[in-house]
Amino acid sequence: MTGEIQTNLNNNKDQDSRFSVREFPWWLVAIIGFLLLMLLLIMTNPDYNRAFNFIKGGFGGIAGFQQGGLAGFIGTGITITIYTTLVAFAIALVIGLLAGLGRVSTNVFVRNIAITYIEFIRGVPTLVLIFTVAFVIVPSVSSAIGISGQSISTNARGITALAVIYGAFLAEVFRAGIESVPAGQTEAARSLGLNGRQAMRYVVLPQAVRNVLPALGNDFIAMLKDSSLISVLAVRDITQMARLHAGSTFRFRESYLVLTFLYLSMTIALSLILRWYEKRLRQNAR
């Protein structure tokens, strides 16, 4: 009897480290199972293998760079998808931070400019915005500053569109982050003689950014997925490559399953990193 109780106590104590049917991430097993199955098909089935090689595209490397400039270096398929996401997200971070700061500004003019931008973007579908930015806004702006619209590649237009769209989403993330920092932090900074700008830069923003890092990570994953939309501009990212492959070989099943496999393996990897990071953050915050 006593021994039984003792065992139960031990069970309770070791709950975190022990196998638990209820806590075990079965969903991850299912997804990894799908990914492994796809990998097996790609390695053994010639149709899947052909689709995979076509969609992921070639990496131009240094030789490609010397021959075809930046486009050659980037290659096609997976490199375009990753490159587009990274560059667009970096620009979106800058736009988002500026618009987020504008959103919480006490200056009526600045605040309304920021709100107009954010609400405008949020009110129009992403796909429609990609067309509008790529075919209307980029040509108008470039001709206004004296650059020929023709010289801007479709990929650059796609990146611009994604950056402008995500800038508005990230602005709201930054705004939420800034508002999550208690007013007492600003008051303490101001009471020491810091002006509003210094208080924002040295006290509020560092804490705000830390608070929204998980949300930014989620938006990065969302942007990786939405980068597929720029295939409508005929940018040769993995989605466009899959469409091309499907169109020319009529291997729809292989093309789109491989495409699904590629996106899912990237997003799952990122989301696992994010989960791990959030867990670490929670432990540190205690």
Place this chain on the structure above:
Amino acid sequence: MQDNITETSPMTTNRVLGDDIIVIDNLYKIFGSVMAVCGFSLTVRQGEVVVIVGPSGSGKSTVLRCINHLEVPSDGSIHVDGVHLEDKKTNINAVRAEVGMVFQQFNLFGHLSVLDNITLAQRLIRKRNKQEAEEIAMEQLRRVGIPEKANAFPRQLSGGQQQRVAIARSLAMNPKIMLFDEPTSALDPEMIKEVLDVMLDLARGGMTMVVVTHEMGFARSAADRVVFMDQGCVVEMAAPKVLFSDPKHERTKLFLSKIISH
């Protein structure tokens, strides 16, 4: 109410009061339809310790926050060290650098170590270099009794320690005036004394202080004057001995009987 400070002989006698350093004249503050402060006037002399007491919602904190314009008065005027705060040409940041403030919730900067909390404003506002700012920070940490916590982060400290760091952070700016907004109200009982001791030490050192608190023991032993406020107005203002033992107004008597009786 339990007194956290053993009563000592009043030290007011051996302190010299200087010129008027805070002059509040007919201050009004209205929040929406609520009048938080109505016609408050007070003059504080250099080296003086003024304690403001009163029931919650009586406008004590609002008055204190007006002194460094964390709240902008609806009407009336405030002069700090001869500078008219309501004048549009006044650089309020320069005034605030001379007026330290300690908050109920400590408000230490959570992303910075204790040392960085204390050096940030010194470096930005006082333009001290890193080494000088850190030396001053350590000096102030020794003064409040926790130099060993210099590299800790706020979340690793107890409430009492955090509040002492907050005091050190203000003192490192060499302020002419220190404002305390219920500095012990968020603390566990056993930590109140360590904060009050630091404040008492400051008062003995001749710092000009305006303190909003419910610690009557502190008021009795450190204050030159106690101001009793109710509903945004000054009801009574006197030396602590007089106010506590012989209050003139019924409202004051009622308040004191309520907080001292148990």
